[in-house]
Amino acid sequence: MGRKIAIMGAGAVGAYCGAHMVREGEDVTFIDAWPEHVEKMRQGLHITGTTPEEEFTVPVRALHLNEVQQLSKEAPIDIAFVCPKSYDTAWSTMMIAQYLAPGGFVVSLQNCMNEETIAGVVGWGKTLGCIASQISVELYEPAHVHRGVKKGGAAHTVFRVGEVHGRITDRAREVCRLVAYGDSAKVTDNLWGERWSKLVANCMQNGLSACTGMSGNEMVKTDAIRHFSARLGSEAIRIGQALGYALEDILHIDPEVLARAGEGDAEATKAVDAQRLAEAGKRAGGQRPSMGQDMVKGRRTEIEFLNGFVVRKGAEVGLQARANATLTDLVKKVERGELKADPKHITELRLN
Template sequence: MGKKIAIVGAGAVGSKVGGHMLANGEDVTFIDGWPDHVEKINKDGLYMTGNTPEEEMTVQGRALHLTDVQELAKEDPIDIAFVSMKSYDTEWATQLIKPYLAPDGFIVSLQNCMNEEFIAAIVGWGKVMGTIAAKISVQMPGPGHVHRNGPIMGNSHTVFRVGEPHGRITPRAEEVAQLCGYCDSYLVTTNLWGERWTKLVMNSSSNPMAAASGLSSTAISEDADLRKVKIHLAAEAIEVGRAAGFNLEKLHGIDCGQWTKALDGDKAAYAEIEEDYIEMGKKGNPDGRPSMGQDMQKGRRTEIDFMNGLVCMKAREFGLKTPVNDGIVEAVKMVEKDPSKATPDLVKGLLP
């Protein structure tokens, strides 16, 4: 497309999306704080794998250490910067790339949670866009290597949803969507905030489950009590999202109202959700974990405050109670300090 692109945060999602841009001839510069990863990309390229032979490829690219970002001052400015960092790193990452943006350049939040407001406080709302990546399921087995655990979704599920904060369809939103589309299916949405909260419902009912239980997504899906905790987490987040006025999208093709019905005793709704959880657990890598589960394995800080913590905070604003989300926040924080406490029973104990 002829644009200069920066990926600020070449973790699993940033590397996967940026890698496919490189494979399609785009001008991409990775910026990351993992020295070995940066060196590996510069020396040998970025190695990408998945569940099929067709996904295996190595793309040659350029990566900068955080201390070398100042080199961008000698070059043409950045047209599009994708911030793909953990939520708690959003603000400093935005400050890092801000001086190198073109006059009409902008920043795309390619992250979990809801970070557009943090970015806008630094660069202004006119330079902010959001992109939700749902069911991309990627991890970093090592430096210079990104692996996709789940299947390529294609027409079965739209992975990337790109939107402007003001909700209008714009040429730049369409351009960003096409860039993400090198990796998998995409659309431009007029409902960024509803899409964001819908993804938050998905994340808040899966990420902390893996972190606090120590189990893979597949193992969680096979346990009836753990599935019940997931349903409670999602139902609470859905109630808060609706109170906030968000237009929630379907979850895995199921109307969000089904979660509320399930907890109100609707056996058909409960069975529909359970069947979906079980079927999703059968897809992809049986040992695959969402990002928070991966964080625990690697001894990193999680995004629990920006995920379930946000659900709990918003609930208090509307006078709502979220006991299971409150409990999972405490459980994850406890496990962050002592990983040996991660057990399925810790999570099952949250059931009312």
């Protein structure tokens, strides 16, 4: 207790985690670029979920970007959670870095692999990572975050906190304690493997939702899209293996089984289909992955930091990622207004 915490980019994940910290008595300052969201948070940050017990409203301290300079007159920040979209990582880190305590550090609580970008600003010694796995939160309106899946609890560890060097440290345990207010958490010695595994899961879902307009369940229940999703995952898995990452289960599926399914293995495909359809039956029907939400809201997507990132890393190790490259191109066309979101972009796709 007593540490000063900043949430830089109070979107769905940042606001959700920070609200739980505040409710438990932690000293948290929320910083965000959306003026209406900041003003509403000052009246109370509202959290809802799949059960009545998850609903609460907590008053929080929230700052507009132009008010961050107030921090120079206060005790410095001990832990800064950087939580914006990946394309805003560098400037967000730079903004909060000048207010860090001498022993302060930055935690990437984001999709994608942004630790290197953060380290480019504050150094590797002040950089940690935290993966939020299958959290399914959405900022429905200013100061209202809804979680569309039940809490992971013992069945699924949602938060995985790790040092870039893989050692278990006191500060990693401290971050784990903080995020555990929101759901199950652990400290991992495999940050990079955890990161790439989460990246694979995102690559299988986010861009597909953005270019088709479909919810997560709708995509899983459509054979052609589910199988294309497996191909996306397979390419990313093979590239992650070539990069030397020790991959964890992806969507509760062994990565090797998922990779073989994407490569056309009938037995693996049957196993993956059964698992994914079973999982879809447990989720609320209309929840879109985050990039699908961004497309509906007219926001810039993270496609170049997900599927596009896989393509670029594949080129480094001499592996093609044709499905990921195709999806990246489709999402960018929808984002620019050249195409409308439509399942036909995938169901009618012919890709050797």
